[in-house]
Amino acid sequence: MNIRVLDSLQTRQQWIEFCRREQPYCFVRQPDVLVDFQSNHLQLTLLNRQVRHGQQALKYSVGSRTSVAPAWQFIKACQFDLCRMVELLQQQDFDGNARDNAALGIIRNITIRQFFAKERSVISPAFLGPLSPLSTPPEFWDLHSACRLLANRQYDDLRCDSRSHPSPAPDPRALLLALIENPENWQLQQRHNRLYIFRDQKHLYSLIPDIAVDTEIPDRALGYSPTPNNAMELSP
Structure with missing residues (x-):
């Protein structure tokens, strides 16, 4: 599956274009988040330029079982600014797995959840x-x-x-x-x-x-690489 990488999601037009995609599912570089809006719930997976395994990532789900409208109202209330959405969600005090959105003071009939992601294959685009x-x-x-x-x-x-x-x-x-x-x-x-x-x-x-080996067809499809900060250097 090819996952699109967007520079940002900060305007109404960007969100409309994103939602019109066959699969509204993408990485965003700033903030470093995986955005999934394929159901009634807006799901944001925080990668923070650190996540190599999806199960390390903190994830938020915002929406309703009955309608997509509450999630869209949440997006509008944050002025379509993904950075603002992440900031607002991180400010919440999650005492349990789920709670009503009364604490947010934005919109009724919406549930927000905070949990760790289950998708092990998710990796921050910062490592791509x-x-x-x-x-x-x-x-x-x-x-x-x-x-x-x-x-x-x-x-x-x-x-x-x-x-x-x-x-x-x-x-x-x-x-x-x-x-x-x-x-x-x-x-x-x-x-x-x-x-x-x-x-x-x-x-x-x-x-x-063998640095002289012919590399006319490099195997770049894998596309991931360890960063120098995490790589170990050993003297020869």
Whole structure:
């Protein structure tokens, strides 16, 4: 599923165009929120340029079981400004899973809920970006560089080195996704001409970087990359 990314949702016209889409479901860059208006409820998932797994995200649901009108009235009351909606919802004191909107003082017959999202696959667009080929070997290998290497097939002799669980060479796509989804679990170390890949300090895989490999058809469809702040750098 391709999810559209909008720069903002701050005007009436932007909301009308959004709601006219076949699926009113999109990421918004500012604020960093996933907006879902496919039912009577407006659902806002706060990503805050930090979320790599959807289940880490705080989510709000605003609406009514019987009509879409209360949710739309909420949008209008916030002057169509998504930033204002998020700010207002974050100011509420949620003592339970759901409560009537009397505390908001905006509109009746509307229910607001606060909970953690269930969609594990949701990731902040702040982490999205093309994994472009490496033109030169990095001074220090980090996870972002390793992902670029794998995505563009700039390597040779990828193999499994685990003695406790010997297996054939790993699927490079599966390994790439594992590095992207759980960067905190992976470490790298270079020895001579090989790059060694560790998970939780256990040596699992290795490969030989080959920056000269032809990259006419880079595997950029995956589109996610660990950020330098979360990548681990190990001296060769």
